[in-house]
Amino acid sequence: AQTVTQSQPEMSVQEAETVTLSCTYDTSESDYYLFWYKQPPSRQMILVIRQEAYKQQNATENRFSVNFQKAAKSFSLKISDSQLGDAAMYFCAYRSAIRGGSNYKLTFGKGTLLTVNP
Amino acid sequence: GAGVSQSPSNKVTEKGKDVELRCDPISGHTALYWYRQSLGQGLEFLIYFQGNSAPDKSGLPSDRFSAERTGGSVSTLTIQRTQQEDSAVYLCASSFQGVIAEAFFGQGTRLTVV
Numbered sequence: 001a002q003t004v005t006q007s008q009p010e011m012s013v014q015e016a017e018t019v020t021l022s023c024t025y026d027t028s029e030s031d032y033y034l035f036w037y038k039q040p041p042s043r044q045m046i047l048v049i050r051q052e053a054y055k056q057q058n059a060t061e062n063r064f065s066v067n068f069q070k071a072a073k074s075f076s077l078k079i080s081d082s083q084l085g086d087a088a089m090y091f092c093a094y095r096s097a098i099r100g101g102s103n104y105k106l107t108f109g110k111g112t113l114l115t116v117n118p
Numbered sequence: 119g120a121g122v123s124q125s126p127s128n129k130v131t132e133k134g135k136d137v138e139l140r141c142d143p144i145s146g147h148t149a150l151y152w153y154r155q156s157l158g159q160g161l162e163f164l165i166y167f168q169g170n171s172a173p174d175k176s177g178l179p180s181d182r183f184s185a186e187r188t189g190g191s192v193s194t195l196t197i198q199r200t201q202q203e204d205s206a207v208y209l210c211a212s213s214f215q216g217v218i219a220e221a222f223f224g225q226g227t228r229l230t231v232v
Contacts, residue, residue, distance in 0.1 A: 004160070037223075043207060045161075045223035091160060104149060104168070104213075105177075106221060108160035 002027045002094050006109035013082045014117050020067075021077045021112045023092030031097035034068065035106065036077045039089040048090070051075065053097070079114075087116040120144075122224035124210050130230045131200055139195045139227045143212030150193050151221065152185060155207040164208075167193065168215065200231045 003026045013019035025034070036048040051059045051068050058066050063083075067076045079086055092109040123142040131137050143150050152164040163177040167187045178184070182200075187193040197204055209226040213219040 006160075043209070043226045043228075045209065045211070047220055050220070093161075105151060105163045105166055105174070106153075106161070107163070108153075110158070110160040 002029075002032075002096070002107050004092050004094050004107050004109040006092055006112050008112045009110070010113045010115070012115040012117060013079070015082055015084060017082055018078060018080045019082055019114065021079075021090050021092075021114070023075045023077070023109055025073050025075065025092070025094050027073070027094065027096075029096055029098065033095045033097060034066075034075045035093040035095070036064070036066070036075075037091045037093060037108075038086075039091060039111070040087075045091070049077065082116050084116050084118060087114055089113050122210055122212050122222050124208075124224035124227050126227055127225065128228045128230075130232060133202060133231055134199055136196065136198045137200055137229065139197075139208050139229070141193045141195070141210030141212075141224060143191065143193070143210070144222055145191075146214070147212035147222075148190065148215045149213045149219070149221075150187055151211045151213075152193070152195050153209045153211065154179075155209055155226070157206070161209060164195070197229075200229075202231045205229055205231045 005024045032053045034051045037045045049061045063080045065078045089111045091111045093106040125140045148169045150167040153161040165185045166174040182198045185195045207226040207228050211221040211223045213221040
């Protein structure tokens, strides 16, 4: 079974600064997808960024980028120019690329609570 | 609808009572997931529906939990004889079929068992 570990329960950053959230995972599969989700106080999970394991290039979405190290099974999220609206719980998630059955489910880490200080 | 809709938003129930939580997925989405988020924990997979296939119930924690999806659309998660440890936020998500399809989440139902 796959596991996802987020070792930072809480992080804080000054507005306009850069912060990196860590995530490691364990899997025996070679092809999979990794995600970062944001959960604001409204509770609704919002997809921030997605990485396909077969792609060597790190995904980027505006101020959000990842550092995907497949051999190390590491998938960190970098938020540049942090904004007050970035304050939320951030979850790292894994999904198998094997088709069928419960492989479609997302396996989540326990989350990192990000505080942005003005 | 525009997004995944869950109801009720909050539910307080007495220990031992049964509760039903509802999820309206995005129109056209064939896949539907239920997750449980306990305080300080990540999201725990409960059950997965895909089209007309038999659901994957491997994440249901006990036989007090059940779920159905009628007509391939609306889903209901039922918890019988609720216990205090059932208190959590229950999140529903839907997506198109496929491993790369993005899952869209509802705002969840916060269940409190007193």
